[in-house]
Amino acid sequence: MTNVTADMSNPPPTSALPAIASRGRSGPSTLQRLAQQPRVVIGGGIVLAILLVAIFAPWLAPHDPLGQDLLHMLAPPMWMEGGSADFPLGTDSLGRCVLSRVLFGARVALLVALCSALGAMIVGSTLAIVAGYFGGKIDRLICYIVDLWMSFPPVVLSLILLVGLGTGVDKVILAVVLVDWTRFCRVVRADVLVTRQRDYVNAARLMGFSHLRTMLREVLPAVLPLMITLFSIEMGVATIVEATLSFIGLSVPPEMTTWGQMLADGRGDIRTALWCMLVPVFAIILTVLGCNLLGDGLRVALDPRLRSRGE
Template sequence: MSNMTDVTSTADTGAEADAAPRAPGRYSWASLKAHPSLLIGGGIVLLMILVALFAPLLAPHDPYAQDITNRAVPPVWFDKGSWDHILGTDQLGRDYLSRLIYGGRVSLLIGFAAVSIAGVIGTVLGLLGGYFGGRVDMVVTFLTTIRLSLPVILVALAVVAVLGGSITIVVIVLGLLKWDRFAVVVRATASQISRLDYVRSAQAAGASTFYILTREVLPNLTPQLIVIATIEIASAILMEAALSFLGLGVQPPTPSWGLMISEAKGYMFFSFWLISIPGIALATLVFAINLAGDGLRDLVSPDGRG
């Protein structure tokens, strides 16, 4: 009878260990090469980040400088194109390549900044709810339910319309509206980890709650947080573009891909490149981020996608 109890106890402990998320480890180049989507998507995103960082050095012209005499110049591959303006100029004569480069800087800044805010909020709430449980978990679940009941785009439109559109306002609004995915995943995983032996050992040894959460629980959540962040960054960039397209996001003359598409919609039948170039850039960035996130998910969870 005693042997049977020992076997059952060992099986339960093993099941808990198997169910626990993997701690973040080091991945070799060989393991990275096995995930081409991560390499391709990550490479495109890295390239765009580098272009955005070095925008003042790479942009051939001032993105704000207007030249009415050279407005709506087509890209260089058209008959009337000019190498002085490789991607042409917009309806105000501003160099389109320069505005495209600086617009990518704005999109990436808003995407990363908004998700950073959302990640902190969601991770903190998820850790508290998953670790403490009980009434704390009820409060976290209640807040998450309220957030999920609110349509993000409509709330963002209403808030930005009242407060005015700017990069700061858009970042704060999106950061406060996109934390729910972080909270749900972190809460579920933290609740699971908090029952494992090494966490209970730390509690028995008298370790502080802050130490346990930051040194024992949070490191095991890093892979999941990275994957969620890639998804939310792409979503935030698209949402910023939508707000700017509607005139409630980044305000002119600041270049933004969504704003460039909005400004060009009246010329799409005469100068279609004005709307297609930023549209292609936006689609490429979002696709690359999603591709990299899909590769990261496969890398950190090779046994499945769950």
């Protein structure tokens, strides 16, 4: 009886209750859940392969992407009649190796995709968490800014920004961030409005947590799966935006190789050298597909609400 009384007078700390309750039922770890998602495996494999290609492009490319061979202009791929193993995917109108150019183009595409998606996520998600958490006048003000900013066509706004900023990879990244932060802000804010009504957020307020601590410790982890999904999707969007801007000559200097630049150079020979456009188009489609599959798979694997519905 004494032992029972002693145990009741010293109950376990609150932090230990979840561990006691969950003792005896261990679910799959995060890595196991990710490995069980085919979209994560396929999409992650595609993105990882493109990342490795971009990193090792100087060693994988058989030729200088800017080197011109006027004796082999518009040479077909090696499996076609008249093709050569020296140029596995053929050459363009200036005799430049298509394979080398598409490998080096992956470097610019991924650099813009990663940096611009990260910048847009930081700016948009920060404003979204502030707007959704505080509500009231702060929420209305941020929503007004988002609505006003989204009233401009994204492509036109990007063109205006690049005309004023000039060409360069850093300018392209800044332009994409300034255009696409609204996508994060609008979507994440809706999730924050739901999250702030949760019991654990209200408990944190009652315990005297500061607003910053509550947002970082309680709200941010709840919306992080959505942010990761939007980040992956934004990488695909940024890839398309960069290709569009480089197609019209407003992305990077001419001495840098991009997929959009390859499309612009190959459009004049589309009837006689279709490979000059098919190769960069395939690279863009593959990159966007990998980013979208990865984002969808990460959302399902990381969001407990989707796992509970068995999606």
